[in-house]
Amino acid sequence: MDCPSCHLSAKSIFHCLVDCPFASQCWRKVGFQLNAGETSIFASWFRSSLCRYSKEESARMGMMCWAIRKGRNDLIWQQRHSSVDETVNLAKHSLDQWINAQEFDKQPPIGMIVPGDGSEHWVKPQENTIKVNVDASIAIGRGTFGLGWVARDHTGLLLEVHGRSRNGVVTPEVVEAMGVKEALSWIKSKNWPSS
Template identity: 30%
Template sequence: MGCLLCPHTLENSLHVFVDCPYAQEVWHRAGLQLPTGPGDNFIDWFLGAINSLTKEHIAKCLMLLWGIWKNRNSQLWEHKRQRWHASEVVLLTMGWYEEFKKVNAQPTKIRRQSVKWTRPQENWVKVNCDGAFQPATRKGGPAVVIRDANGDFQVGAARPLPLVTSPFRAELMVLKEGINLAVALQHEQVLFESDCSLLVQALHSEVSKSHEVHL
């Protein structure tokens, strides 16, 4: 069987994860310079790669490998017409990595501070987005509220979403819902507000500045 991510006529593990132009673009977007050899198979390549990487880079490497593999399987089993963009694989997998670090971090005392909603500038509207995620069912849901400069409610939206892969993915999808709703209402001056710091950081990263996130 040929490669599902490029026109190459033969597919093996080394090609899918290393030699495929799609995989190479993913590694490039992630900023990881990985060795290209020696090694005639994926195991040899991987063992050689981890010897030159830090513990943090090894964790990121494993997440990227999973992202590439998940995308490849989506093409095979779900018959998706449009594959994930390489930049989206990086955003999603680095989101998984940040979530992994949070889960495995030592518990610390958190000082909670109430946050008061603030009005947008005159003639602007504010879109507040929040995403929910249930790991057991892999279901999620977006909640979107649009208010004007006076703080008056304009419109809101909420609906269930099946097959959500992570909390970060849920936040991406709720942002898309907010954008679509603002476009439908023909708003041109829109401020988006989210409580997901990882999403905000991702959208301000170099990856998102130069490449579109596909949902």
């Protein structure tokens, strides 16, 4: 199968995220020197690259891979072409949001906290239990919505992540309810022991 972006090479993870001309332009735009000649296996390339970069650069690198992959998925499934600038900006913005979410000591002023507005911080579940958080989103104008959930153990370790995208126009209340229903069905299929 040809690459949906450059239509040249056979599709592989390494080609999609590193070797494709579009991906290479993205990497150059953010200033990463890719030593792609060392291997054509993505996992080997990524592992060796992480050894060369700082923790912050490694995080940027991981988010860049995610943004390139998301752009390719948008091209395949929605026929929406992302520019190099859009892809790089998405990676930077998403990483900034992720870093912000990790800084638990950053508390907004008391007057700014409104229950249910997303300002609350995630709390670990009780020992020997698993916590599943559910969220949903609506892509206004595209006629699609997304459902997603994550499962973490009592130490905060991420166990599994699942997400789905569907076509349709729904209200926020309906899509949130659908997310909870899907997550509950998934939990039931796990046969986790109750404690």
